[in-house]
Amino acid sequence: MTVETELADLAADIAREAGELALRRREEGVQLAATKSSLADIVTEADREVEALIRERLRAARPGDGFLGEESDADSGDTGITWVVDPIDGTVNYAYGIPAYAVSIAAVQGEAVPGRWEALAGAVFAPAHGELFTASRGGGAYLGSQRLAVTSVTPAGALLATGFGYDPATHDGDIETVRRVMPIARDLRRAGAASLDLAYVAAGRLDGYFERGLKPWDFAAGALLVAEAGGVVTRIDTASARPMLIAGGSDVHARLTALLAEEA
Numbered sequence: 001m002t003v004e005t006e007l008a009d010l011a012a013d014i015a016r017e018a019g020e021l022a023l024r025r026r027e028e029g030v031q032l033a034a035t036k037s038s039l040a041d042i043v044t045e046a047d048r049e050v051e052a053l054i055r056e057r058l059r060a061a062r063p064g065d066g067f068l069g070e071e072s073d074a075d076s077g078d079t080g081i082t083w084v085v086d087p088i089d090g091t092v093n094y095a096y097g098i099p100a101y102a103v104s105i106a107a108v109q110g111e112a113v114p115g116r117w118e119a120l121a122g123a124v125f126a127p128a129h130g131e132l133f134t135a136s137r138g139g140g141a142y143l144g145s146q147r148l149a150v151t152s153v154t155p156a157g158a159l160l161a162t163g164f165g166y167d168p169a170t171h172d173g174d175i176e177t178v179r180r181v182m183p184i185a186r187d188l189r190r191a192g193a194a195s196l197d198l199a200y201v202a203a204g205r206l207d208g209y210f211e212r213g214l215k216p217w218d219f220a221a222g223a224l225l226v227a228e229a230g231g232v233v234t235r236i237d238t239a240s241a242r243p244m245l246i247a248g249g250s251d252v253h254a255r256l257t258a259l260l261a262e263e264a
Contacts (some may be wrong), residue, residue: 004120004121004136004137004138005121008136010058010061011106011123011134011221012134014054015054015103015105015125016132017057018050018057021053022046025049026094026128030044030094044088044094046094047071047091050088051069051071054087054103054105055085062081065082066082066083066112067082067083068082068083068112069087069217070217071087081109082108083106083108084108084216085104086195086218089101089103089196090102090196093192099129100128100191100192100193101193102126102196105122105123105124106119106122106224107119107120108120112216113216114216114243118137119137119220120136120137121134121136122134122136124196124199124225133203135228137224137228140228141225148203148225148228150201150248151249152249154207157184158184159186159208160181160207161188161189161190161191161201161208162188162209162210163197163214170242177244180259180260181256181259181260183259184255189206194211195221195222201226202228207252208246208252209246210247210260212237212245213243214243219233222247223245223247230249231248231250232254233245233246234257236260236261
């Protein structure tokens with residue numbers, strides 16, 4: 001078994017346990033803990049509890065590794081491997097009882113900064129649907145035991161997904177971005193969980209995905225899923241405060257990049 005496979009298995013086991021905890025807390029009733037960047041950017045008590053569980057399990061299994069999570073302090077570690085974690089991606093969905101949320105866990109090598117790391121393994125678990133997506137570097141991407149592959153564009157156009165930032169000041173720009181890509185779209189989805197959008201691209205449920213302003217934990221695992229499913233993931237306009245992430249099969253990715261690079 002390769003190191004990548006071992007890391008993927010660990011990510012999968014912990015993501016499933018963490019997701020089951022999140023699901024139990026959702027059924028018990030969600031308690032709002034705080035808002036972050038804006039009134040729409042919320043964190044629940046479950047986010048913090050789930051991240052604490054993930055951190056504890058990782059520390060027990062691999063005590064020297066680093067940790068970068070959405071809800072707690074970062075730790076650089078001393079092994080060169082960092083775990084990049086979103087305990088509940090899609091917290092607003094989670095708080096409202098919409099089932100589009102997920103636990104996202106990735107292991108990366110190198111500096112824990114997008115563009116400076118190499119993703120080794122990742123898992124995205126959607127508790128409400130019981131779906132576990134996993135990937136390891138060079139080992140492919142899977143939904144359960146089913147190997148995944150991205151799609152190519154159909155004559156009717158690409159089914160695309162995106163997301164909007166929490167800051168109302170960015171919404172006009174996000175809507176303008178949607179207008180820019182609609183000529184190549186069959187339709188557009190806006191589900192509210194980046195890790196699931198990327199997992200769905202890997203699974204061929206979406207043809208492409210684009211979004212500005214994602215945090216590392218939003219896409220670390222999902223980007224590896226897409227890449228290992230034969231797709232392409234890049235970030236453009238990286239010098240800005242809100243870089244654009246673009247993912248899809250090679251043709252969709254190229255067409256999205258051509259359209260979106262004009263606005264960067």
